[in-house]
Amino acid sequence: MAKIIRSSVGRKSSVSSAPRKSAKKAVKASPKPAAKKAPKPKSPKLKPPKPRPWTPAEVHEAFSRFRKANPEPKGELEHLNPYTLLVAVVLSAQATDAGVNKATRALFAVADTPAKMLELGEEKVREYIKTIGLYRNKAKNVIALSEKLIAEFGGEVPRTRAEIETLPGAGRKTANVVLNMAYGEHTMAVDTHVFRVGNRTGMAPGNTPLEVELGLEKVIPSEFMLHAHHWLILHGRYTCLARKPRCEVCLINDLCRWPEKTV
Numbered sequence: 220m221a222k223i224i225r226s227s228v229g230r231k232s233s234v235s236s237a238p239r240k241s242a243k244k245a246v247k248a249s250p251k252p253a254a255k256k257a258p259k260p261k262s263p264k265l266k267p268p269k270p271r272p273w274t275p276a277e278v279h280e281a282f283s284r285f286r287k288a289n290p291e292p293k294g295e296l297e298h299l300n301p302y303t304l305l306v307a308v309v310l311s312a313q314a315t316d317a318g319v320n321k322a323t324r325a326l327f328a329v330a331d332t333p334a335k336m337l338e339l340g341e342e343k344v345r346e347y348i349k350t351i352g353l354y355r356n357k358a359k360n361v362i363a364l365s366e367k368l369i370a371e372f373g374g375e376v377p378r379t380r381a382e383i384e385t386l387p388g389a390g391r392k393t394a395n396v397v398l399n400m401a402y403g404e405h406t407m408a409v410d411t412h413v414f415r416v417g418n419r420t421g422m423a424p425g426n427t428p429l430e431v432e433l434g435l436e437k438v439i440p441s442e443f444m445l446h447a448h449h450w451l452i453l454h455g456r457y458t459c460l461a462r463k464p465r466c467e468v469c470l471i472n473d474l475c476r477w478p479e480k481t482v
């Protein structure tokens with residue numbers, strides 16, 4: 220009987236050491252926690268449908284109307300030559316064309332070349348342009364870009380985007396304006412007006428100026444590209460206004476895809 224008891228105790232003790240292992244195993248084998256339940260779909264917020272892309276015929280029609288209304292659109296930044304155009308565009312960042320013109324009329328009367336600008340010197344340039352926002356930094360850039368033009372480009376404004384973009388204060392938009400207005404290249408400078416018009420009309424929607432620029436270049440026929448930039452700027456500045464677009468007098472209101480247009 221005693222034997223029976225010992226052996227049963229032994230068995231118990233051998234069993235009693237087992238649970239650690241099996242507990243470990245149990246931990247290992249325990250099923251993964253149930254995957255989080257997918258959140259309930261929120262009440263559907265319906266996105267407005269993507270506007271139907273413009274057909275080539277519609278884009279042609281829109282620019283034909285712009286051309287008919289204003290065959291030779293002009294930029295509003297006053298300048299005397301490619302150099303003064305470049306300087307005016309650099310000065311126009313975050314400023315109005317009218318404000319820039321007011322300052323540059325007197326400046327360009329005394330300095331219409333890089334050499335004359337250097338002769339004038341940064342301090343005097345600052346005086347001429349002090350009514351324009353960020354004028355201290357802009358005066359510095361005007362002097363630095365004039366130095367670079369003389370040192371590296373024979374005093375001329377270069378004719379490629381890559382070269383213009385190396386000049387202090389000049390970015391892609393500046394390069395596009397200069398190439399278009401000074402050298403007749405088919406570039407599309409996207410400022411705040413062109414960006415708005417490209418998106419609102421649905422002609423070239425994009426999240427960045429570059430996307431809009433490339434979109435417009437893709438859809439606008441070559442015959443309109445020389446002036447397209449000005450037609451779109453003027454359209455944005457005087458008709459498709461940021462806060463209260465004048466849809467009732469808009470030349471392309473039947474083609475525009477903006478869901479909020481007022482006609």
Ligand code: SF4
Nearest residue numbers: 459464466469472475
């Ligand atoms: S219809 Fe209105 S929103 Fe559309 S382009 Fe014309 S002015 Fe702008």
